[in-house]
Amino acid sequence: MSVVKLKRPELSVSDKLTLPALFKGFLVTLGHAFRSLKGKSRGAESLNGSGLGVTMQYPEQKWDEQMPDYYRGVPALVTDEQDRERCVSCQLCEFICPPKAIKIVPGEIPNEDPWAKVEKRPKEFDIDMIRCIYCGMCEEVCPEQAIFLRKDYAVTGTSREQMVHDKDKLYEIGGKRVGLVNKWNELK
Amino acid sequence: MSETATASPPLPKDLAAEKGLVNVQIDGTWIQVPKGTRMIEACKMAEKLVPHYCYHPKLSSPGNCRMCLVQMGMPPRLGPGQDPEFNEEGYQEIGWMPRPVIACANTVAENMGIRTTGELVEKCREGVMEFLLINHPLDCPICDQAGECRLQEFSVEHGRGGSRFQENKVKKPKNVDIGPRIRLDDERCIMCSRCIRFMDEVAEEPVLGFTDRGTHTTLTVHPGRKLESNYGLNTVDICPVGALTSNDFRFQMRVWFLKETPSIDVNCGTGCNITVWTRGNEIYRITPRENNDVNSAWLPDSHRLAYHAFQNERRLTQALLLNENDEHRAVPMPTAIEKAAGGFTNFQPEEIAVIASARMTNEELILTKKIIKALGTDRYALVARFEESDGKLVSADRNPNTTGAKLVLGNEDPFSQMDAIREGVTSGEIKALLVLGEDIVDDAGFSNDEVEKLKHLVVLHLLSNATAGHADVVLPAASFAEKRGSMINVAGRLQRLNRAILPPGDALPDWEILAGLLAALDTESAQPNRIEDVFQMLATEIDEFKGHTLTSVGELGVPVLETGVTIPLLEREKERIKNREIVG
Numbered sequence: 001m002s003v004v005k006l007k008r009p010e011l012s013v014s015d016k017l018t019l020p021a022l023f024k025g026f027l028v029t030l031g032h033a034f035r036s037l038k039g040k041s042r043g044a045e046s047l048n049g050s051g052l053g054v055t056m057q058y059p060e061q062k063w064d065e066q067m068p069d070y071y072r073g074v075p076a077l078v079t080d081e082q083d084r085e086r087c088v089s090c091q092l093c094e095f096i097c098p099p100k101a102i103k104i105v106p107g108e109i110p111n112e113d114p115w116a117k118v119e120k121r122p123k124e125f126d127i128d129m130i131r132c133i134y135c136g137m138c139e140e141v142c143p144e145q146a147i148f149l150r151k152d153y154a155v156t157g158t159s160r161e162q163m164v165h166d167k168d169k170l171y172e173i174g175g176k177r178v179g180l181v182n183k184w185n186e187l188k
Numbered sequence: 189m190s191e192t193a194t195a196s197p198p199l200p201k202d203l204a205a206e207k208g209l210v211n212v213q214i215d216g217t218w219i220q221v222p223k224g225t226r227m228i229e230a231c232k233m234a235e236k237l238v239p240h241y242c243y244h245p246k247l248s249s250p251g252n253c254r255m256c257l258v259q260m261g262m263p264p265r266l267g268p269g270q271d272p273e274f275n276e277e278g279y280q281e282i283g284w285m286p287r288p289v290i291a292c293a294n295t296v297a298e299n300m301g302i303r304t305t306g307e308l309v310e311k312c313r314e315g316v317m318e319f320l321l322i323n324h325p326l327d328c329p330i331c332d333q334a335g336e337c338r339l340q341e342f343s344v345e346h347g348r349g350g351s352r353f354q355e356n357k358v359k360k361p362k363n364v365d366i367g368p369r370i371r372l373d374d375e376r377c378i379m380c381s382r383c384i385r386f387m388d389e390v391a392e393e394p395v396l397g398f399t400d401r402g403t404h405t406t407l408t409v410h411p412g413r414k415l416e417s418n419y420g421l422n423t424v425d426i427c428p429v430g431a432l433t434s435n436d437f438r439f440q441m442r443v444w445f446l447k448e449t450p451s452i453d454v455n456c457g458t459g460c461n462i463t464v465w466t467r468g469n470e471i472y473r474i475t476p477r478e479n480n481d482v483n484s485a486w487l488p489d490s491h492r493l494a495y496h497a498f499q500n501e502r503r504l505t506q507a508l509l510l511n512e513n514d515e516h517r518a519v520p521m522p523t524a525i526e527k528a529a530g531g532f533t534n535f536q537p538e539e540i541a542v543i544a545s546a547r548m549t550n551e552e553l554i555l556t557k558k559i560i561k562a563l564g565t566d567r568y569a570l571v572a573r574f575e576e577s578d579g580k581l582v583s584a585d586r587n588p589n590t591t592g593a594k595l596v597l598g599n600e601d602p603f604s605q606m607d608a609i610r611e612g613v614t615s616g617e618i619k620a621l622l623v624l625g626e627d628i629v630d631d632a633g634f635s636n637d638e639v640e641k642l643k644h645l646v647v648l649h650l651l652s653n654a655t656a657g658h659a660d661v662v663l664p665a666a667s668f669a670e671k672r673g674s675m676i677n678v679a680g681r682l683q684r685l686n687r688a689i690l691p692p693g694d695a696l697p698d699w700e701i702l703a704g705l706l707a708a709l710d711t712e713s714a715q716p717n718r719i720e721d722v723f724q725m726l727a728t729e730i731d732e733f734k735g736h737t738l739t740s741v742g743e744l745g746v747p748v749l750e751t752g753v754t755i756p757l758l759e760r761e762k763e764r765i766k767n768r769e770i771v772g
Contacts, residue, residue, distance in 0.1 A: 088329050088330045089439075090328075090329035090330065090334070090442070091441075091442045091445070092329075094445075095442070095444060095445070106439045106440070106441075107439065108438065108439050116363075117362070117363075118330065119330050119363060119439075120329075120330040120439050143328070143329045144329055183326060
C-alpha cells in the first residue's frame with residue numbers, strides 16, 4: 001500500500017527537443033528587459049532600484065532601510081544602563097552554536113569591582129565570523145539577554161584573524177541596550 | 189477447606205523468609221529484597237528511582253529533605269481470632285496509608301506496598317520542590333553546579349514550572365570563603381546537611397553546622413575554624429546544589445562540555461578510583477568514582493589537585509640530546525631512542541645501572557625488566573616513598589604501584605640496591621645510568637656532582653628537572669592521564685589507567701618509549717606493538733596476571749593477590765554498615 005506507482009510523463013516532440021523550452025525562457029527575460037526600458041519593472045521603487053529596472057548600485061546604494069525587523073546580521077554583546085557587561089559567560093551560546101563559532105573563556109569578577117556580586121564574566125569571548133551562520137540561536141538561548149543579532153551584515157577582513165570578533169569588538173558593535181530585564185539590580 | 193489449604197503450595201512470604209528476604213510490592217510489581225533494606229534502596233532494586241537530596245548511602249539518614257516521600261501500604265491489622273486472607277498469588281490485601289512516608293529512613297517489611305507514582309506522591313514532590321525553590325536564587329547561569337544540579341533536574345521532572353511566590357527572597361551570605369579550597373553560597377543551600385554529616389562521619393572534622401531557624405537557616409563553619417580537612421572537596425561532590433563549589437574548578441568550564449574518563453589515582457598506594465574530566469586536550473577536574481573495595485566514594489584533596497603538577501611550563505614535549513657544547517637540542521624521538529640505546533653499548537654490563545620507579549605501570553615495569561636483562565646488569569633500584577598514612581585513604585606508601593613492581597620484577601625488596609648504586613656512581617664504578625620516571629637528584633639523594641660524573645645518562649620523565657639537566661638523552665614521557673596501563677594497589681587489586689588526553693608534542697606513553705629502547709637493545713626477540721601485547725607478556729610470565737586482559741580488568745579492577753593490607757577508611761565503613769548506621 002505504501003508503494004505508489006507513478007506513470008512516467010509522456011513527452012511531446014517539442015519537449016524532447018529541449019530547445020523550445022529554452023526559447024520560452026529567453027522570451028520571459030526579454031519581456032522584462034522591454035518593460036524595464038519603459039520603466040515598468042515590478043518592485044523597482046520599493047527595492048530602491050537605480051536607473052533602469054531593479055538593480056541596486058551596491059555599495060553606493062544600500063537596502064538598509066528596507067531591512068525587516070527580524071533581519072539577522074552579526075551577533076554582538078551588549079551592556080546595560082549602568083554599563084555593566086550583561087554576559088556572565090554561562091557558555092550556553094557556545095554550547096548551542098551549530099557551527100561552533102563561539103569560544104568563551106570564563107573569568108571571575110574581582111571583589112573590588114562594583115559588580116562583584118555578579119561573580120562571573122567572560123575573560124575572553126571570540127566569535128569566528130567565518131564560521132558564523134547567522135542562525136540567531138545564541139540570542140535565543142541567552143538567559144541574560146546579553147547577545148543580540150544586529151542588522152550589520154558587511155563583515156570584511158583581509159585575514160582569518162581579522163574575521164574573529166573578540167570581546168572588545170563585540171561590545172563595540174553591540175553598544176548599550178536599555179529596557180531589558182534587570183535581574184542583578186539592588187534587590188538581588 | 190482445611191485439606192485444600194494444607195495441600196496448597198507454600199506462601200511467598202514463607203519462601204522469602206527462608207532466604208532472609210521479604211516480599212515488597214513496588215508500583216504493582218512484587219519483588220524480593222533482603223530484610224532490613226531501606227525503602228529507597230528497594231525501589232532502586234526495582235529500577236524505580238525515588239528523587240532525593242539528603243539521602244546518601246555512605247552517610248547517616250536524617251530524613252530532612254522530604255523529597256523521597258512515597259505512599260506506603262501494609263496488610264490490615266487483624267482482629268482477635270481473625271486469620272489473614274491470602275489472594276490466589278499468596279499475598280495479603282494491601283491497605284494504603286493516606287499519608288506519605290519518607291523512603292530513605294524507613295525499612296521494608298513483609299507484604300509491604302510502595303507507590304513511587306500516583307497523585308499523592310506527585311503532589312508531595314511538587315510541594316517539596318516549590319518550598320525548596322522559594323528562596324533559591326536564579327543563579328544557574330553563573331553557578332558551577334548547573335548541568336549536574338539535582339535541584340535543576342528534579343525541578344524539571346517534578347516542579348511546577350513557575351513560581352507563585354510574591355514576596356522577596358530571603359538574603360543570605362554569598363561567595364563565602366570557608367576554607368582554602370571551598371567556596372560557600374548560602375542562598376543556594378537547600379539544607380540537606382550532607383556536607384555536615386560527611387565532615388562529621390567520614391572526614392571526622394565536624395566544622396560545618398547550621399545556625400538560625402526556619403527560612404533563615406544558614407550553613408556555616410564553626411567560629412574560628414576553617415574547612416581545611418584534606419577530604420573537604422568531597423563535600424563539593426556530594427552537595428546536590430551549587431552551595432559548595434571548588435575554588436580550583438570555579439568558573440573554569442561548564443560541566444556539559446567535559447568528557448568523563450574513568451581511571452585511577454597515582455598519588456599513593458591506595459589507587460583511589462577517579463573520573464578525569466577533560467575538554468579538548470586539557471584536564472579540568474578530577475572527582476572520585478565509587479569503588480567499595482578501594483575508596484568507597486571519596487578522594488583526598490591532595491590527590492585530587494595533584495594533576496596541576498604536570499600542567500606547567502616545565503613539561504617536556506620534545507626529545508633532547510646533549511651536543512658537544514653541552515647544550516640540549518631537540519631531536520626526533522627515534523633518533524633519541526637510538527642514541528640512548530647506542531650509548532650503553534660502549535660500557536661493560538657491570539658499569540651500567542638502572543633506576544626505575546614504582547610510579548610506573550606493570551606494563552612499563554615488565555619492559556624495564558627486559559631492558560635490564562638486555563643490558564646484562566643486575567644493578568637496578570626503585571625510589572622508595574614511605575611516609576605516614578593519614579588513617580583514611582592516603583596510604584603510607586606514596587608510590588602507586590609498589591605491589592605491582594615487586595610482583596613484576598620478582599623482587600621482594602626492589603628498593604634495596606639504591607645505596608649501592610649511589611656508591612657505585614660516586615666511586616666511578618658505574619658509568620652509565622638509565623633513569624626512568626624519577627628525579628634522582630631531588631628524590632633519591634644523588635648530588636649534582638655525582639650525576640655530572642656519569643658518562644652516559646638517559647632520563648625518561650614528564651618534567652624537566654635537575655637530573656634531566658645533566659642527561660645525555662632526555663625522553664619526554666606521558667602523565668597518568670595520557671597513557672593506558674595497569675597498577676596493583678596496596679591491597680593487591682589490579683586496576684586500570686585509561687587515557688583521557690593525548691600527550692603534548694612529541695611525548696609518548698612511557699611503554700612505547702621503553703619498547704623502542706628494548707627493540708634497539710635486543711634486536712633478536714619480537715617486540716610488542718600494542719599495550720595489549722605487553723599485558724599479554726605479563727599474563728604469560730607472571731602467575732597473578734594469568735587469565736586477565738586489560739579489558740577484563742574492568743573499571744573496578746580485580747583482586748589478584750593477598751597482601752594483608754587494609755584501607756582504614758573502608759574498615760570503618762564496614763563497621764558502620766554492620767551497625768546499620770549507613771547503607772554502604
